[in-house]
Amino acid sequence: MYDKPPAPSPIAAGADVAARVATTIRADVRAMRAYAVAKAEGMIKLDAMENPYRLPEPVRAKLAAVLADTPVNRYPDGGADAVKAALASALGLPDGVALVLGNGSDELIQLITIAVAAPDAVVLAPDPTFEMYRIHAQLAHLRYVTVALRDDFALDADAMEAAIRRDEPALVWLACPNNPTGNLFDETDVLRIVRAAPGLVVIDEAYYAFAERTFIPRVLQFPNVVVVRTVSKIGMAGIRLGLAVGHPAWIGEIDKVRSPYNLNAFTQAAAPVLLAEQDLLANQAAAIRAERARLVSALTALPGVTAFPTQTNFVLARVPDADHWFAALRDAGILVKNRHGVHPLLAQCLRITVGTPAENGALIAALQTLAAC
Numbered sequence: 001m002y003d004k005p006p007a008p009s010p011i012a013a014g015a016d017v018a019a020r021v022a023t024t025i026r027a028d029v030r031a032m033r034a035y036a037v038a039k040a041e042g043m044i045k046l047d048a049m050e051n052p053y054r055l056p057e058p059v060r061a062k063l064a065a066v067l068a069d070t071p072v073n074r075y076p077d078g079g080a081d082a083v084k085a086a087l088a089s090a091l092g093l094p095d096g097v098a099l100v101l102g103n104g105s106d107e108l109i110q111l112i113t114i115a116v117a118a119p120d121a122v123v124l125a126p127d128p129t130f131e132m133y134r135i136h137a138q139l140a141h142l143r144y145v146t147v148a149l150r151d152d153f154a155l156d157a158d159a160m161e162a163a164i165r166r167d168e169p170a171l172v173w174l175a176c177p178n179n180p181t182g183n184l185f186d187e188t189d190v191l192r193i194v195r196a197a198p199g200l201v202v203i204d205e206a207y208y209a210f211a212e213r214t215f216i217p218r219v220l221q222f223p224n225v226v227v228v229r230t231v232s233k234i235g236m237a238g239i240r241l242g243l244a245v246g247h248p249a250w251i252g253e254i255d256k257v258r259s260p261y262n263l264n265a266f267t268q269a270a271a272p273v274l275l276a277e278q279d280l281l282a283n284q285a286a287a288i289r290a291e292r293a294r295l296v297s298a299l300t301a302l303p304g305v306t307a308f309p310t311q312t313n314f315v316l317a318r319v320p321d322a323d324h325w326f327a328a329l330r331d332a333g334i335l336v337k338n339r340h341g342v343h344p345l346l347a348q349c350l351r352i353t354v355g356t357p358a359e360n361g362a363l364i365a366a367l368q369t370l371a372a373c
Contacts, residue, residue: 028138035135043335044362046353049179049207049314051235053284053356059277066269076265083263086272087243091229096220098251101263105206105230105242110136112202112226112244114257116170117142124169126155128180128343130204133173145169149345153181153308157189161196170199176215177207180339180351182310184211194222200250204228207312209285210292219246226250233313234281236274239267288313292354298364299352302371314353322348325370332366 022030038047045052055063084099093099102108109132113123117140125133127146137144145167147159155174164172172193177184194201201224203215208229216227226246231239241263244254274281292315299307299317306318319325322340329336337351354360 032135032138038335040335043330043333044355044359045335046355046359046363047335047337047351048237049233049312049353050237051233051284051288051313052354052359053235053287055235055274056280059274059280063270063273066273067266070265070269072265074265075261076263076268078260080263080268083241083268083271086275090275090278091216093245094217094220096248097216097245098248100244100251100255100258102242102244102258103262103264103267104232104240105204105228106132107262108228108242108244108254109133109204110139111254111257112171112200112228113137113140113142115254116200118170121170122167123171123173124160124163124167125173126160126178128346129173130175130179130206142170143167149178149181151345153178153183153345155185155189155193157186157192160189160193164193164196164198168198172197172199172201173204174201175204175206176213177211177311179206179312180314180316180337180342180346180349182308182312182314182316182351184213184311187213190215194225197224200224200226202226202228202244206230207233209234209281210289210313211311216245223247226254231271231275235284236271239270239274241267241271288354291357291360294357295352295354295360295364298360299367302367304371305367314351316346316349316351318347318349319370320348322350325367326350328370329363329366334363334366336363 040047080101083101087093087099102111113136122143122145123133123137124145126149128149134144145163147156147163150156174185174190174193176190203225205214205227206229208214215225219225219227226244228242228244230242244251292310292313295315296307299305299315304320308316310316322338326336326338339346339349339351352363355363
């Protein structure tokens with residue numbers, strides 16, 4: 001028999017863990033904050049740019065049958081060929097393009113960033129824009145250079161061109177329409193940047209269903225353009241499916257850094273079923289655009305509120321006191337996104353997803369009460 005050594009105290013163990021984390025995890029990672037997703041149980045959820053409409057019962061039944069028959073004991077198709085074919089048909093992709101798919105467009109942003117991550121490489125983007133561009137550049141140890149948007153949220157094409165000449169970025173991100181501002185950048189400005197850039201320009205069309213322009217039909221006209229999309233905004237946020245479209249030479253290189261089987265079996269089973277419902281998806285997008293117009297009109301009528309032009313499924317609005325209005329809406333059971341403090345151009349701004357008519361009605365009523373106080 002022998003005596004067991006005494007168990008370490010929780011306090012001592014905790015100190016040891018903290019010390020080992022500090023000497024093992026990268027300092028810049030330890031300094032970061034994890035991306036926070038607000039809990040929304042029991043709330044009217046207008047914070048994440050989702051399609052607010054659930055699938056009708058006949059489509060849910062089709063989906064249930066396909067998912068029930070999915071062989072979860074087997075790996076999914078590594079190339080996701082059925083999903084690619086469904087996307088090509090549903091989106092009318094031009095002949096000659098290639099596709100690489102991701103677990104949402106977030107994974108594609110990561111893959112593209114990794115693919116260009118040579119020593120001293122630069123990533124360039126306007127500011128403010130989608131924050132995952134910066135996060136993935138930082139994680140890949142790339143220098144992330146920003147050019148401020150103009151006061152009306154337009155691209156400063158002169159400043160962008162100057163930054164391109166100075167820094168020779170390997171990668172330029174252009175979200176068209178832009179998040180969080182909601183506007184679609186002027187096509188002439190976009191083309192100036194594409195022609196000036198020595199490396200890859202990725203046009204992020206996450207909100208394509210609500211916008212008036214797409215670069216996909218012309219993606220092969222330029223030697224340095226790839227278009228990224230997601231199906232999240234058109235009603236499929238839960239299946240996490242993104243796509244990058246471009247010349248096979250670009251897509252082939254991006255595909256090399258993709259993990260095998262990155263698109264799970266349920267996503268691969270669900271996507272063709274849902275993409276076949278083009279009339280349903282188009283009608284829902286049209287309903288969202290109609291409600292967007294109603295929401296913009298109601299916001300514009302409120303004293304002290306500015307609703308900015310949008311070609312997305314959300315509205316950016318400047319209010320008298322964003323922190324107070326955000327908290328008051330949350331207390332009323334309505335969750336929006338507070339952008340105040342993120343960037344000077346977003347001072348006192350709330351980003352509001354377009355919901356159902358009933359959800360928008362509740363929001364408008366709550367905002368009218370706040371504006372009257």
